[in-house]
Amino acid sequence: MAVKKDVPWGTLLLGALWAGLLALTLWWLYPDRPIPTELQGIVRPHPKLLQPFELVDQRHQAFTIEQLRDKWSFVFFGYTYCPDICPTTLSTLSAATSRLRRESQSISNEQVVFVSVDPERDRPETLADYVQYFSDAFIGVTGDKRAIDTLARQFNAGYVKEAETPAGDYLVSHASTIFLVDPDMRLVAAFPPPHDPDTLVEQYRLIRAMQSE
Numbered sequence: 001m002a003v004k005k006d007v008p009w010g011t012l013l014l015g016a017l018w019a020g021l022l023a024l025t026l027w028w029l030y031p032d033r034p035i036p037t038e039l040q041g042i043v044r045p046h047p048k049l050l051q052p053f054e055l056v057d058q059r060h061q062a063f064t065i066e067q068l069r070d071k072w073s074f075v076f077f078g079y080t081y082c083p084d085i086c087p088t089t090l091s092t093l094s095a096a097t098s099r100l101r102r103e104s105q106s107i108s109n110e111q112v113v114f115v116s117v118d119p120e121r122d123r124p125e126t127l128a129d130y131v132q133y134f135s136d137a138f139i140g141v142t143g144d145k146r147a148i149d150t151l152a153r154q155f156n157a158g159y160v161k162e163a164e165t166p167a168g169d170y171l172v173s174h175a176s177t178i179f180l181v182d183p184d185m186r187l188v189a190a191f192p193p194p195h196d197p198d199t200l201v202e203q204y205r206l207i208r209a210m211q212s213e
Helices: 009-029 085-103 122-129 145-155 197-212
Strands: 041-049 054-057 063-066 072-078 110-116 139-142 159-161 172-174 178-180 185-190
Touching: 054 122, 054 145, 063 145, 072 145, 085 110, 085 197, 110 122, 110 145, 122 139, 145 185, 178 197, 185 197
Parallel strands: 072 110, 110 139
Antiparallel strands: 041 185, 054 063, 054 139, 072 178, 159 172, 178 185
């Protein structure tokens, strides 16, 4: 004879309530915001809070996550011996930030951070000479490979040192994306190449407008 089993309605009800509360909490913490067409594939659906790191800038000063606080930071990974992508991208960032400063009606709080992925050759002094060619305000950052990797992984900014030539020279393959970190030290966007100063400025302003909503 079949045994009649009671349905655990209390457990099912509690489970349903828990699922509902979890869904409500996730919706409250991570509300889905409509992303404008021109920013799709650029803005992250959910900002990524960066974790602590320790590097040094071109003045031999400590550069940590605190240097990103209260600033809108354009972050680019490259190296001073880069033959094309880096000088082109830094020139674009120089033009874009110059326009932002000219047209800003208040104190500008943007900064450009150039992170070297070639710590063997890019010493702080080397970075100082390099970044000032594009702007005296640019920040060049370096450190040991482990410290650089700690930061690069957070951006998914991969890089690979190519084989050396007989003369000892080498190239470094690296990401050509410009990343945007907000004043709360969160990665909020990634601008893929090709880069145009005016387009970059307009997209950046749209992102700031979204953040202020």
